[in-house]
Amino acid sequence: MIGLRYLKSRRQQRFISIISVITIAGVAIGVMALIIVLSVMTGFESDLKDKILGVNSHLVVLQYGGFMLDSDEVLGVVREIPEVVDASPFIYSQVMMSSGGNVSGVVLRGVDPKNASNVDKLESYMTEGSMNNLAVEGDSDKKLLPGVIIGSELADLLGIGHMDTVDMISPTGNLTPMGVAPKMQKYKVVGIFKSWMYEYDTTLAFVSIADAQSFLNTPEEVTGIEIGLTDIYASDAVSKKIDAELGVPYFTRDWKDMNKNLFSALKLEKIVMFIILVLIILVAAFNIISTLIMVVMEKGKEVAILKSMGAGPSSIMKIFIFEGLIVGILGTALGCLGGVGTCLLLTKYEFIEVPKDIYYVNFSTLPIQLVWVDILVICVVSILITFFATIYPSVRASKLRPIDAIRYE
Numbered sequence: 001m002i003g004l005r006y007l008k009s010r011r012q013q014r015f016i017s018i019i020s021v022i023t024i025a026g027v028a029i030g031v032m033a034l035i036i037v038l039s040v041m042t043g044f045e046s047d048l049k050d051k052i053l054g055v056n057s058h059l060v061v062l063q064y065g066g067f068m069l070d071s072d073e074v075l076g077v078v079r080e081i082p083e084v085v086d087a088s089p090f091i092y093s094q095v096m097m098s099s100g101g102n103v104s105g106v107v108l109r110g111v112d113p114k115n116a117s118n119v120d121k122l123e124s125y126m127t128e129g130s131m132n133n134l135a136v137e138g139d140s141d142k143k144l145l146p147g148v149i150i151g152s153e154l155a156d157l158l159g160i161g162h163m164d165t166v167d168m169i170s171p172t173g174n175l176t177p178m179g180v181a182p183k184m185q186k187y188k189v190v191g192i193f194k195s196w197m198y199e200y201d202t203t204l205a206f207v208s209i210a211d212a213q214s215f216l217n218t219p220e221e222v223t224g225i226e227i228g229l230t231d232i233y234a235s236d237a238v239s240k241k242i243d244a245e246l247g248v249p250y251f252t253r254d255w256k257d258m259n260k261n262l263f264s265a266l267k268l269e270k271i272v273m274f275i276i277l278v279l280i281i282l283v284a285a286f287n288i289i290s291t292l293i294m295v296v297m298e299k300g301k302e303v304a305i306l307k308s309m310g311a312g313p314s315s316i317m318k319i320f321i322f323e324g325l326i327v328g329i330l331g332t333a334l335g336c337l338g339g340v341g342t343c344l345l346l347t348k349y350e351f352i353e354v355p356k357d358i359y360y361v362n363f364s365t366l367p368i369q370l371v372w373v374d375i376l377v378i379c380v381v382s383i384l385i386t387f388f389a390t391i392y393p394s395v396r397a398s399k400l401r402p403i404d405a406i407r408y409e
Contacts (some may be wrong), residue, residue, distance in 0.1 A: 002319045019291045020327055026284030027331025027382060028338060034277045034378045035339025035370075041273065042374070043367030045266050051197045052259055054121035055204065057226035059235050060090075060258075061242060064249040067221035074225055077245050083230050083238045088112045089222040091212040096169040097150075097205065099158040106154065106205045108168070110212025110222075122193060122206070127152060128162040129191025134208040146211040147190035151201030155192050164189050168205075170216060185215050196362040281382050284331065285389035288324050292393035296320065296400070304402035313398035320394040321387070328386025332379050340375065343368045 061074055068074065071089045078087045091110030096103060113134040123131050126149075133147050145165065150158075160166055170183045187207070195201055213219050229238055235254035242252050256263060296303070303316060346352060350365035 019287060019294070023284055023287040023291055023327050024331040024334065026287055027281055027328055027386065028335035030277065030280030030284060031332050031335025031378055031382050032339040032342065033280060034274065035336065035375055036342055037273055037277060038270065038374050038378070039339075039343045039368050039370050040366055041266075041270050042371050043369040045263075045270075046369050047361070047363065047367050048197075048262075048266070051195055051200075052262075053232065053255060054125060055195050055197070055200050056255060056258065057090075058229040058232050059227040059239060059242070059252055059254045061225040061227065061246065061250055061252050063224065064251065067218060068224055069221055071222045071225060074246065074250065078225060078227060078242060081238065081241060081245070083234055083241075085228040085230055087225050087227045089209060090224060090226045091209055091216065091218070092223040093170070093212070093216055095171075095205075097154070097158060098167045098169065099160045099164070102158045104154060104157050105203070106150070107203050108212060108215075109204060109206050110209040111206055111226075112209050125193040125195045127192050127194050129189075131191065131206075133190035134206065134211075145186055145188040146207060146215075148187040149191035149193060149206040150189060151204055152192055152194040153198060153201035154203065154205070155189070157202065160189055162189055162192055168215065172216070183215065183217075194362075278381065278385075281385050285385045288327055288386055288389040289393060291327070292320050292324055292390060293396070295323065296393055296397045300400060303397055303400050307400070307402045316398040316400075317394040320397050321390045324386055324390030324393070325383070328383050328389075331386070332382040335382070336375065336379055340370065343370055 061078060062068070068089075075087055075089070078084055089112065091108070093108045095106060095108045097106050111134070113131050129149065131149065134149065148166065148168070155161060158166060165186050165188055168185050168187050172183075193201075207215070209222070213221070229235060232255065235256060239252040239254050243250070306316065346366055347368045352366050353364055354361060354366060356362070356364065
C-alpha cells in the first residue's frame with residue numbers, strides 16, 4: 001500500500017510520476033520486442049526444420065566401411081522398435097548430370113517410392129509429375145528410359161523440363177583396358193519438386209532404388225536404412241536404442257546431427273538477439289533506479305517518521321522494493337499482452353509481406369510461432385532485472401537516519 005502511494009507523487013512533483021510511466025513503457029516495449037522477434041525467429045526455424053525433414057528422413061542407419069549388404073536383416077530389427085513408423089533402404093551417391101552444353105554435379109538418391117519414409121512429404125513438394133512415376137523402372141532393352149525426379153533450380157540450370165531426357169554420368173564406371181571408363185545413362189525427367197531450400201533444389205536427384213543399383217553396379221548393396229519416427233524430437237533416444245540392438249559395424253545419425261551446424265547457428269543467433277533486446281529492459285531498469293532514488297529523496301521525511309514509529313530497515317527496504325516491482329510487473333504484463341496480441345494479429349491478418357523472389361521462401365508473410373516457454377522466460381527475466389534494480393535505492397532508504405531527514409524540516 002505504501003509503495004503504491006509513493007508512486008503517486010505530490011502535485012508539485014509530478015515529474016517523478018511521469019518518469020514512472022516512462023519506465024513502465026520502457027519495460028513494456030522491451031518485453032514486447034523480445035516476444036515478437038523470438039516468435040518470428042522460431043517461425044523461421046520451424047519452417048526450415050519442416051523443409052529439411054521434407055527431404056531427409058528422421059534417422060538413418062549406416063555401416064562402417066561403405067555399402068550395406070544385409071539390409072533385410074537390419075530392416076527386420078529396426079521395424080521391431082515401437083517408435084519407428086516406417087523404414088526403407090536407400091542409396092546415396094554423387095554423380096553428374098548434363099543436358100546440351102549444361103553440366104551440374106548432383107547428389108543421387110535411390111529410394112523405394114512405395115515405402116520411403118519421406119515420400120509423403122516429397123510428394124507435397126512436387127510441382128510437376130509424381131513420386132509414383134519412379135516405380136516405372138527402365139526396361140533391360142532400353143526401350144523405356146528410367147525416371148528421375150530433380151529440383152526446380154537444377155532443372156533451370158540444365159535447361160530442361162518435365163518429360164525431357166537428361167544424361168547421368170557416374171565416375172565409377174566399367175573397367176576397360178584403358179582404365180575405368182565413366183558410365184553414362186539417359187534418364188527421363190518424370191517429376192520436378194520445389195522444396196524452397198536452394199541447396200536441395202539445385203543438387204538433389206531421386207531415382208528408384210533398383211535403377212540406382214543398376215546404374216552404380218551395386219545390385220545387392222544399399223547405402224543405408226532411412227527411418228521415420230513417431231516423435232522427431234525422440235531421435236536421440238531411438239538412435240541409442242538402435243545402436244544397442246545392431247551393434248558394430250552399424251551406426252546411426254539423426255536429423256539434428258546431420259544438420260548440426262545449421263541449427264547451432266540458428267540457436268546462437270536467437271541467443272544473441274535475446275541478449276541485444278534485453279538491453280532495452282536494462283535501460284528501463286536504470287530508469288527504475290533513478291526513479292526510486294528521487295522517491296527516496298522526496299519521501300525522506302516520511303521515511304524518518306516511519307522509522308521513528310518503529311519501522312526497521314527491512315520494512316523500509318520492502319516498501320521501495322515493492323514500488324520498483326510494481327513498475328516492473330506492470331511493464332512486463334503490458335509488454336506480454338502487447339507482444340502476444342501483435343503476434344496473433346500478424347498471424348491472422350498477415351499484413352507484413354515477405355518477397356519470395358528475394359528470400360526464396362514458400363510463405364508470403366512473416367512466419368509467427370508463439371512458444372509459451374520462451375514467453376515465460378522473457379517475463380521472468382524482465383521481473384528479475386527490475387527486482388535487482390530496486391536493491392540499491394532500497395538499501396540507501398533503509399540506511400537513512402531520522403535525525404538527518406527531519407533536521408531542516
